[in-house]
Amino acid sequence: MKFKVVLIIFIVVLISIYAIFPRKNINIVTQMSESETKGLEKILNSYKLFHMVKFNIERIPFSGHFSRIKQLLDLNHKIDIARVDIKMPEWFESYIKDKPILQSVDCLVMLYNKKHIKKPPRTLNELWxxxxxxxxxxYGNNINSPTFDKNKIEDYVFYMPYNSGWWMSAIFLSEDKNFLTSNVNKKRFINIAEKIKFLYKNNLIPKITENFYDDMINMFVRGEVDIIFNGPWSFSTYKEKGFDFGVSIIPFGIDGSFSPMGGQQWVLLNKSSEAEKVMEYLSKTEVAKKFYKYNNTIMPDEKFLEELDKKEDIVAKQLKTAIKIDKKTDYILFKFFSTDFIMYLNDKMDSEELYNRWLKMVK
Incomplete structure (x- = not known):
């Protein structure tokens, strides 16, 4: 009996010490979505159980996040760790105290409305x-009917962000794996460009706005389009809304199924022993599995990728053929599709000139 009392007192004392013992603050800045941040909090809570630390997480918008972090640092805000895009500007490198750790790699996959589609398109031709x-x-007429009225479309089926180089590169790369090089196939390039222009001119794809991403998500969830290309980071959004969607790889073109590869990484901005331990924790396989569980994001951990591949995970399968997009290529894609390609769609240049402009850029 005495032993039990002593044990209880000992446990109470330990808990009290644990509760009042000072914690070291670790300040983390992230450009994650709200749902992704909740997943991060769950992962860090596991770490807190065995380490005397307190995590302060600040969310900032993804757009311009490097400049925002610089602004905070210049105002003497203490930031230990930040989660940033792998396409990092050179000027930001001076703020980093150690080698970055990849947090996730991502790519585009095809998502479809399971209520409307039982068998998703496997090729680009099937998608068209x-x-x-x-x-x-x-009136119930499609494009093959002579009485089809393109100005009175009832519902769309595919959302194509034709002004986004990131999204459009998936289509062009699948048709021609050399799309991003000076060996780009002219015939395939023009064929794809003309097909997209045909869809655009006949109002077979929605006209997009500057805020195309939110429009695409909302139209998909509302059932106003059946198919979109998007990444695994968006899965939690659909699940929260109770939307039943399927996942498939990008439809095959002549050269295969390709997607641009991006990603996020952890960077150490304040060198301390505790922050370094947290960085080490964030690089572990067990953490990779937790990020996949909570946020559907994939860390480039070799063992974990092998497990996912055996389970026929679609995102892992797409990542096998994904092509890494560096900052220079990302800018070329952005500039071409947000300006030249829009001019082409609106008859400001022909397909020959469009091809020549692209070739000049990639050279």
Whole structure:
């Protein structure tokens, strides 16, 4: 009996010491979404159980996050660790105290409405056919009907962000794996460009706004489009809304199924023994599995990727053929599709000139 009392007192004392013992503050800045941040909090809570630390997480917008972090640091805000895009500007490197650790790699996959589609398109040609056969005007006519009215579309089926180099590169790369090089295939380039222009001119794809990403998500969830290309970071959003969606790889073109590869990384901005331990924890396989569980993001951990591959994980399968996009290529894609390609769609240049402009850029 005495032993039990002593044990209870000992446990109470330990808990009291644990509760009042001072914690070291670790300040983390992240450009994660709200749902992703909740996943991060769960992962860090596991670490807190066995380490005397307190995590302070600050969310900032993804757009311009490097400049925002610089602004905070210049104002003497203490930031120990930040999560940033792997396409990092050179000027930011001077703030980093150690080698970055990859937090996730991502790519685009095809998402589809399971209520409307039982068998998703496997090739780009099947995708084009699906669009042309299933988009109808308010009278029930599709593009193959002579009475089709392109100004009275009832519902769209595919959201194509035609002004985004990131999204459009998936289509062009699948048709021609040399799309990003000076060996780009002219015939394939022009064929794809003309197909997209045909869809655009006949109002078979929605006209996009500057805020295309939110529009795409909302139209997909509302059932106003059946198919989109998006990444695993968006899965939690659909699940929260109770939306039943399927995942498939990007439809095959002549050269395969390709996607641009991006990613996020942890960077150490304040060198301390405790912050270094947290960075080490964030690089572990067990943490990779937790990020996948909570946020559907994949860390480039070899053992974990092997496990996912055996389970036929679609994102892991797509990552096998994904092409890493560096900052220079990302800028070229952005500039071309946000300006030249839009001019082409609106008859400001022909396909020959469009090809020549692209070739000049990649050279």
């Amino acid at each position: 056919d699906y669009i042309e056969n299933n988009i109808k005007d308010i």
